[in-house]
Amino acid sequence: MAEVTATTREPGPYRLTEEHEMLRDAVRVLADERVSPRAAEIDRTAEFPQDLRKLLADHDILALPFPIEHGGLGGELLPVALAIEQLSRACATTGLILMVQELGSLPILLAGTPEQHARWFPGLASGEHLIAFALTEAEAGSDAAAARTTATKDGDDYVIEGSKRFISHGSIADLITVFAVTDAEAPRHRRLSAFVVEVPTKGFAVARLEHKMGIRGSPTAELAFDGVRVPQANRLGAEGDGFGIAMQTLDRSRPGVAAQAVGIAQGALEVATAYARDRRQFGQRIGEFQMVGAMLADMDAATEAARQLLYKACVEIDAGSPEASRWSAMCKLVAGDAAMRVTTDAVQVLGGYGYIDEFPVERMMRDAKITQLYEGTQQIQRLVIARSLLGKDG
Amino acid sequence: MAGGIWVHGELAGDGSLAKLSTEVATLARSLAEASGEPLTGVVIGSDPKAAAATLADYVPRVLAVAEPETAEHAAGTIVAQRLAALIAEHEPRIVMTGAGAEGRDLAGALSALTGWGVLANATAVRWDDGGPVATHNVFGGKLVTESALTGDQGIVTLRPNAITAEAAPAKGKVEAVTPSGSLEQPAVPIVDRLEASGAAASIDDARIIVAGGRGVGGPDGFTLVQELADVLGGAVGATRAAVDSGWIPYSQQIGQTGKIVKPALYLALGISGAIQHKVGMQTAESIVAVNRDPDAPIADFADVFVVGDLFEVGRALLEQLRSRSG
């Protein structure tokens, strides 16, 4: 009889387990007590919160995306999403610390050798090292395959030339996963290869930092590669695998963006609800006005719908669903739009107070916008979903 | 079976009768009257005389058992063994004690030795259908339950401050009893006694308690709480949040994992009234609360609820009370 090897997990039961709830609550307490009091200052100063990075490391939160044998907590998507959601509910910049750690590491997880895992994961799981993901270029955003940065073989090394733009944590990371063209003549999806660049290294420079509308504490960098030499041992997968690795990475990382969006929406909903309960006009609490009550109800329903789709997507992707791209695109699409609408409505509920920095909802509204943009705009998500639909029949 | 209701007289640290035991004795007397059961007090200790004499103010007959072992050993298990031996000899039906630390230790050990059930932490007890029926506040005061024994014999523990003690019209007799038999359970020596440093006025029996919560903001804020307690002649209490923050010692904590109090006035400053705290103070005769949050749960069970800054209102209150008393 042939040996049967199970490579996919059974889908989880349709509710959070006790373990998930414990994990979520543990992060929530930390977010409420330690992250929330820092959020406004992080936004105002636009400085990366090294103290909160350490907090996340000390409490094993940065270990979530990594395999247990390398000091991680297993890397299942749902626990990662629960943690990102709770952190982002308090501060989207802090949620992004975990998101980028996952995003940058996924190419190693998906395409790396056991030696590469053992080499990089322990430092990343402990939070000692940060990692960034460098795919986007000034002229290659949604069209990632159009990248121009090159990696040229030279003896046992590759030499990288070019630049990357909009790279979260690009200026503070110790490792950067870089996608570069190794064969310009190959078909579109076979042009790129993926490399892990350990910085600082000769020829690498941070060209500039962006001034952003939201997630202001998270540094977004333009990176210059001027003859950066990386050994062949730092290549992930085979030459030409880069584009496929990047797309698989995004299938697993987009739920992280959705989790950030759900967290931001939940945070705004809570502020708006508390305000509607306290604020009195015309002799009554404003929440008792039907127009305000209805807004709150819609905000709650939209947030919960996005959350449930997110949790389901995590479980389906982890179970090896062949529709991973569809699930991950759908949850980010729905959650990003929910976050934008819920935060905008939260500002509306607070009226003039919502528009000033005395309350956090204006920050949340600015933070929410990025979830409709990065790791694929909402338009790209719709493209992915439509292809999945039409491809089935066609 | 001989029958009867017994009251355990608990010794305070100085050898006098604990106040809680006078409350238990008063309740036991009403049960004895209702049931016709004979009433007996039992005091067990290295020097039971003084406490036995006080207990005789409440019950017609007191057994004073001189047990030298309790002088230098934790009392609960020893007292339980002596009581169990006396029960075997005299066969009473009901043993009543306080639901404080001493009474609970005694009741637990006695229950294990006799197999008798415990009607625990009663706020009131009546005699009905041939036995005691105990009233309990459960689920943080959301529900009142009544429970009874399934057999003829059992133990009742009474919560502190549940009833007002009242002496009997006539003083009872004290009989000295010499314990017999050996103590089988391991005795635990008391190797030292420590006074708690800076022990504040006890909240257990205070007529007025001024209590502070998280809203007080820190140890400095408790100065105002203390000043108000001083001018009112009361004691300072606190919530778990204030105790956990290290602003005030655990001995002053009121609530689920602290003490249960029933003062004439409970003045709550910066206390939200979460269920865990409410359990400890909801039976206060009058509750006055000052809180900035108009939706604080304490607004639902205070007699007077002031919406405002506790420092502003507290200082105004302090001035007016001082000018009144001065």
Add this chain to the structure above:
Amino acid sequence: MRIVVLTKPVPDPASGAERLGPGGRLDRAASPAVVNGNDEYVLEKALKLVAEAGEGEVILLSMAPASAPETMRKALAMGATRGVLVTDPALEGSCTVATTRVLAAALKTLEFDLAFAGVDTSDGVAGVVPAGVAVLAGLPYLSYAATIEPNMGARTVRVNRITPTGFDVLEAPMPALISGTQALGEPRYPSLKGIMAARSKEISTISLADLGVDPATVGTAGATTRVVGSRKPPDRAATRVIRDPAEEAARQVVAFLAKRRII
């Protein structure tokens, strides 16, 4: 050092959803279960002591319905080594006497240096089980602990027992049973590693037959007490809300206190 911690799953007092079911018994489905608050304090102390000793284990012992492992996982996530659950359909409706007997019998099957229990539970609030278990297990009993200091060399343990004026310092040989209070210190939050590790920790179950306890002596059948009635407590009089400025508010409070003859 090996410490057994008696833990009880109780309805979450913060949920506000506790209620009684048929026969006056606790309706466990009505509200989420948590580890009893006082048990968490002794568990925290046990975890610290074992960590300081550098070796040993913390074993949880519960008597509870078969659904209790979920709650026990929380205590395991805090760092306990393994759990022992006494569960049997016949135990439903057990009184404190039966609970004491069963826990004492289960304790006798374990090897340990110290056994800890919270001074009482938030659902029953009887506070009589720890003393009873000590008696039936023949263990020295040290109650209302504010501090616990074991001496493994001498195989003794010292406890500061809370008294109305301070502390009695108690000392006993191991093994001993200690009931502890909140004064032992705040319980930790489970770490994420602890939470993830908890799922692979062992929870063994014991039945009444394993302990040789007659089912007729426990549960509703063997109960020494029974609930005969329940009612909602009488409402307090309506709250008088004062929203005036401090001076005026204070004046009204003083008037209230005078009217009630408090001052």
